[in-house]
Amino acid sequence: MTLSNIFLETEPFGIESGIELAIVAFAVVLFALSITAYRNTRIKKILFAAAAFALFAVHIFVDSIEDYLTFLDEEIIGIILKLMLFAILVLFFVAIVKKK
Amino acid sequence: MNDESNINTIRVLQYIQENPGCHLRKIKRDLTMSMGTIQYHLILLEKQGKVSSERHNLHKYYFPIGLFEQNEKDILKILNQETAREILMTILEQHPTQTDIANIIKISSASVNWHIKRLVELGLVVEQKDGKFKRYVLGIDSKHIVSMMKNYHPNLWNRWSNRLAEMFLSLSKEENKQ
Numbered sequence: 613m614t615l616s617n618i619f620l621e622t623e624p625f626g627i628e629s630g631i632e633l634a635i636v637a638f639a640v641v642l643f644a645l646s647i648t649a650y651r652n653t654r655i656k657k658i659l660f661a662a663a664a665f666a667l668f669a670v671h672i673f674v675d676s677i678e679d680y681l682t683f684l685d686e687e688i689i690g691i692i693l694k695l696m697l698f699a700i701l702v703l704f705f706v707a708i709v710k711k712k
Numbered sequence: 713m714n715d716e717s718n719i720n721t722i723r724v725l726q727y728i729q730e731n732p733g734c735h736l737r738k739i740k741r742d743l744t745m746s747m748g749t750i751q752y753h754l755i756l757l758e759k760q761g762k763v764s765s766e767r768h769n770l771h772k773y774y775f776p777i778g779l780f781e782q783n784e785k786d787i788l789k790i791l792n793q794e795t796a797r798e799i800l801m802t803i804l805e806q807h808p809t810q811t812d813i814a815n816i817i818k819i820s821s822a823s824v825n826w827h828i829k830r831l832v833e834l835g836l837v838v839e840q841k842d843g844k845f846k847r848y849v850l851g852i853d854s855k856h857i858v859s860m861m862k863n864y865h866p867n868l869w870n871r872w873s874n875r876l877a878e879m880f881l882s883l884s885k886e887e888n889k890q
Contacts, residue, residue: 648873649880652789655826657880708883 632676639669657710664703671696717753720745724753728763728774733788733860735771773864786834791864793874795819796827800861803837804854807847820882 646662649655671693674681678689727739740750754774757763765772766788773788790796798817802808810828814821828848831837838851850857866874 645869645873645876648869649877652792652870652873653877653881655877655880658877661876661880707880 629676632672635672636669639665639672643669657707660703660707660710664700664707667696667700667703671700720749721753721756724750725757725762725776728757729776730855731859731863732775732856733773733791733863735773735863737771738863739774786830787836787860788864790830790834790836791860792866792870793827793877794866794871795823795874795878796831797861797866799824799827799831800836800850800857803848803850804857807840807842807849809842809845809847813848819878823878823881826881 643662643665646658646665650658650662674689674696675693678686678693681689723743724739724745727743728734731738731742736747736750736754739745739754740747743750754763754765758765762777763774764777765774767773795817799813802813802816806812808816810821810824813828814824817824828837832839832848832851835851836857837848840847840849
């Protein structure tokens with residue numbers, strides 16, 4: 613299924629979609645802030661946090677279009693989403709414990 | 713070049729020497745010259761190797777050659793950071809140790825250490841031994857620092873990104889307290 617089909621079949625814009633969109637937007641803002649912080653300071657650990665914010669945005673996006681990803685098994689999508697959450701936590705952990 | 717033009721070039725050069733890190737609009741406002749005239753003199757001074765410029769965000773900032781030993785770009789980055797500015801202000805007012813700075817501006821000593829290291833590398837701050845302590849003083853004329861801080865302000869986005877960086881710095885292992 614192409615991406616355009618996914619959007620065509622999406623239900624009318626509801627509160628849930630609005631909140632999801634706000635979460636993605638906020639994660640993107642945090643990602644951009646982290647990149648600016650990295651460019652100003654060159655502290656590598658900030659890049660891990662930036663990656664975590666980006667992955668979080670991807671996670672929410674994939675979660676919201678899960679029903680339209682018919683070419684993927686539901687169980688596989690579930691595993692991918694859980695792995696993403698795990699990777700986000702790992703990235704934050706590395707950002708905290710990594711030396712400058 | 714006629715005498716009047718020569719005098720104006722010298723005025724612009726003197727202004728930049730007294731106000732390192734100034735930008736075009738400020739020079740125009742303070743010297744009450746037209747934008748075109750100032751641009752002409754700035755290009756001339758840059759060609760003569762007497763001033764250098766660094767573009768940052770929307771403005772181009774001018775520096776006298778030699779004062780910062782080609783570290784102008786990094787100095788603008790430093791001035792973009794709230795914490796580094798506060799550290800410079802603290803050093804300007806007293807000769808503090810790293811612990812003093814941490815206590816005054818209420819940040820972690822790891823963060824102070826990281827900022828001080830960068831300021832020393834750029835020659836903005838100099839380390840002085842005082843018994844078993846290390847105190848810090850400004851490495852360049854205080855009026856230059858004050859002038860640059862007046863001319864250059866971090867925007868909201870940079871203030872937020874700086875706070876995010878501070879958060880990660882405070883998570884670092886505390887080292888070199890004194």
